[in-house]
Amino acid sequence: MQISGAQMVIEALIAEGVDTIFGYPGGAIMNVYDEIYKQNKFHHILNRHEQASVHAAEGYAKASGKVGVALITSGPGFTNAVTGLADAYMDSIPLVVISGQVPMSLIGTDAFQEIDAVGISRSCTKHNYLVTDAKDLPRVLKEAFYIAASGRPGPVHVDIPKDVTAQIEEFNYDIEINLETYKPNVKGNTRQIKKAMEAIAKARRPLFYLGGGIINSNAAYEVRELVHKTGIPAVETFMARGTLSYDDDLLISMLGMHGSYAANMAMSETDLVIGLGARFDDRVTGKLSEFAKNAGVIHVDIDPASISKLVNADFPIVGDIKNVVLEMLGLSDLIDADKYKTWRSNIKNFDELHPLTFHEDSDRLKPQWVIQRVGELLGDSANISTDVGQHQMWAAQFYPFTRPRQWISSGGLGTMGFGFPAAIGVKAATPEKISINFTGDGSILMNCQELMTAVEQKLPVINIILNNNFLGMVRQWQTLFYDKRHSETDLSVQPDFVKLSEAFGGIGYRVHTKEEFDAALKDAVEKNVVAFIEVLVERFENVMPMVPSGGSLFNMMLLEKKEKK
Amino acid sequence: MITENSERRxxxxxxxxxxxxxxxxxxxxxxxxxxxxxxxxxxxPESRYSRLTIVTSGSVRVIEQITKQLHKLIPVLRVYEHADLVEKEMALIKFPLSENLSDISTLCAAYNGKIVNVGENVIIAMVADEPVRIENFLRVIKKYNPKEIVRSGAVALER
Structure with missing residues (x-):
């Protein structure tokens, strides 16, 4: 059929099974928006900032497992979206972000709202396209969705000049994707997998090191089976939270800079690291030369470039986690779970020595209590998004995650302002779950305009603002490493968060006590509208334990022990 | 493991x-x-591909990362990182006509080259050889006061 480039975009999105997109119109993308107006096959959510559109698409993608889609205009529309692209790139989130561009005849002339968009997005996308002819659009869009979702997922940016969206050409989406240069290896090498399983059978203190790739590969339940069959304890990265259920006996906890003592000690004492979809990031390893010093390394990852990038792998396996773990399960008879009994009890001892906990020793509420309490009250019925900072680490440490895709947070890039729009995307993807955004008094202001989006779209995100009147994580570092010079981190001057929410048509609560918190959360859930719950928490609480930047995992700053009264 | 030697690849x-x-x-x-x-x-020739020859340096780990990261780019078909290859580079050198032309000509011949252009005040010589030999040639001809030197960068083919 002969249709315009703009119509092609719509038809391609429909053909890809897209039901929700996020975006913001503007001059160069108007032809596409005109077609959005005319269709009713998918829903468009109007964010109030392009960065939020991309974060919402990320949240949608992470919660649903589908490709997230955002639509934006040229120039500032695009540059606003760049942070979202970078965030999705770092956390391997499948996105297709379509931007308008000035007409072909104006490209290179410093036209109004012109920017070299593909030049900018090149370094923060998995791939990008500037479409110069509408004839290419069906192929480009099909490739974009395929590239975003396959292999190691990531954002793909498609830049379309305005005249290309007006150009009328033949549209045929029923085409084979033929990318001779892109063929991700999804099946692990069988011999290598066998060798790895033999190494595990020989090991005395093996340890599963579970990463976010498991979630991307939808392999959490297969991984659970493998962990249980082998009886080998597991640590999770920040990105992998929810792979194992919080109450799983074999789950030690999160490892890394703010990981538990037991998890970091297990990693330091293990003789064989079994890395599944994790990338040995600096926040996980601490000082590299001391990381799992006496251990062999099995590293399963779909991205060959992740393997032996930072830590040399003795058993590199390139493949999709799900395929590889299924093959490992087939060989799990090689492994005797009883053999690791002592190892498991050693780890238990570590945990008893320095459990992940906090002291309730101040007049103001402890932020960790708030996280724990939400876990007790909502548990599995909520999906948890976060912003970035102390609250994020506490959420990762203390929320009782029960399933994959329950945890939506900006890991690699650490983007303040991620949480609220992401939680909007999460709610759009999984309306049956309560969408919680744990945030801080710093982060929430970086995308608080999304109150309007959430209210308008009736996406009742509950934002729990852990307010310590500080840019808490930076304040913590200043306290610990900068001799308490709290440079520009004191956020004593603040908006009235309750009124702020109300001004947009949401509801707000200011909470000082446990009773007030319970009542506020209950009320917000019942009312089922957009909410800010501002919790006044202890100002000087630090995230503990902590591996100082560049330190060794086994050398942690620990929570001060207190005598039990 | 961290302090690995950087080598040319x-x-x-x-x-x-x-x-x-x-x-x-x-x-x-x-x-x-x-x-x-x-x-x-x-x-x-006769394909939809281009060939890049990149001379780089780094530790074994860095070189491995470079090849993997290159391969990760969607339009990259193949990455070869071989030690065993034939490598050539070309250089063009402009000399004043007043220099000893027979010396220059003989030297050029020893490096697979010759005088390729003669102008009113200058001559242009060309040599094509292995990059290390080109280095050497450029060192030797310094005394003939070269006015300009252009190097092509290396091209290579695996054996």
Whole structure:
């Protein structure tokens, strides 16, 4: 059929099974928006900032497992979206972000709202396209969705000049994707997998090191089976939270800079690291030369470039986690779970020595209590998004995650302002779950305009603002490493968060006590509208334990022990 | 493991001949802090591909990362990082006509070259040889007061 480039975009999105997109119109993308107006096959959510559109698409993608889609205009529309692209790139989130561009005849002339968009997005996308002819659009869009979702997922940016969206050409989406240069290896090498399983059978203190790739590969339940069959304890990265259920006996906890003592000690004492979809990031390893010093390394990852990038792998396996773990399960008879009994009890001892906990020793509420309490009250019925900072680490440490895709947070890039729009995307993807955004008094202001989006779209995100009147994580570092010079981190001057929410048509609560918190959360859930719950928490609480930047995992700053009264 | 020796390597990359593919390659190098000593690129005859020859340096780990990261780029078909290859580089050198032309001509001949252009005041000589030999040649001809030197960068083919 002969249709315009703009119509092609719509038809391609429909053909890809897209039901929700996020975006913001503007001059160069108007032809596409005109077609959005005319269709009713998918829903468009109007964010109030392009960065939020991309974060919402990320949240949608992470919660649903589908490709997230955002639509934006040229120039500032695009540059606003760049942070979202970078965030999705770092956390391997499948996105297709379509931007308008000035007409072909104006490209290179410093036209109004012109920017070299593909030049900018090149370094923060998995791939990008500037479409110069509408004839290419069906192929480009099909490739974009395929590239975003396959292999190691990531954002793909498609830049379309305005005249290309007006150009009328033949549209045929029923085409084979033929990318001779892109063929991700999804099946692990069988011999290598066998060798790895033999190494595990020989090991005395093996340890599963579970990463976010498991979630991307939808392999959490297969991984659970493998962990249980082998009886080998597991640590999770920040990105992998929810792979194992919080109450799983074999789950030690999160490892890394703010990981538990037991998890970091297990990693330091293990003789064989079994890395599944994790990338040995600096926040996980601490000082590299001391990381799992006496251990062999099995590293399963779909991205060959992740393997032996930072830590040399003795058993590199390139493949999709799900395929590889299924093959490992087939060989799990090689492994005797009883053999690791002592190892498991050693780890238990570590945990008893320095459990992940906090002291309730101040007049103001402890932020960790708030996280724990939400876990007790909502548990599995909520999906948890976060912003970035102390609250994020506490959420990762203390929320009782029960399933994959329950945890939506900006890991690699650490983007303040991620949480609220992401939680909007999460709610759009999984309306049956309560969408919680744990945030801080710093982060929430970086995308608080999304109150309007959430209210308008009736996406009742509950934002729990852990307010310590500080840019808490930076304040913590200043306290610990900068001799308490709290440079520009004191956020004593603040908006009235309750009124702020109300001004947009949401509801707000200011909470000082446990009773007030319970009542506020209950009320917000019942009312089922957009909410800010501002919790006044202890100002000087630090995230503990902590591996100082560049330190060794086994050398942690620990929570001060207190005598039990 | 951290302090590994940096060594010179030649990497050949076969890429789809499409817009901005060269930027993808060079952005990768600058973005990840890798070196480029020289880079040449030209289309492969009768195909939709181009071949890049990149001379770089780094530790074994860095070189491994470079090849993997290059391969990760969508339009990259193949990455060759072989030690066993035939390598050639060309240089053009402009000399004043007043220099000893027979010396220059003899030297050029020893490096697979010759005088390729003669002007009113200058001559242009060309040599084509292995990059190390080109280095050597350029050192030797210094005394003939070369006015300008252009090097092509290395091209290489695996044996």
């Amino acid at each position: 030649v990497i050949s990359v076969i890429v789809v001949n499409e817009a901005s593919v060269l930027s993808r390659i060079t952005d990768l190098f600058s973005g990840r802090g890798y070196n480029i000593t020289s880079l040449t690129v030209a289309p492969i």
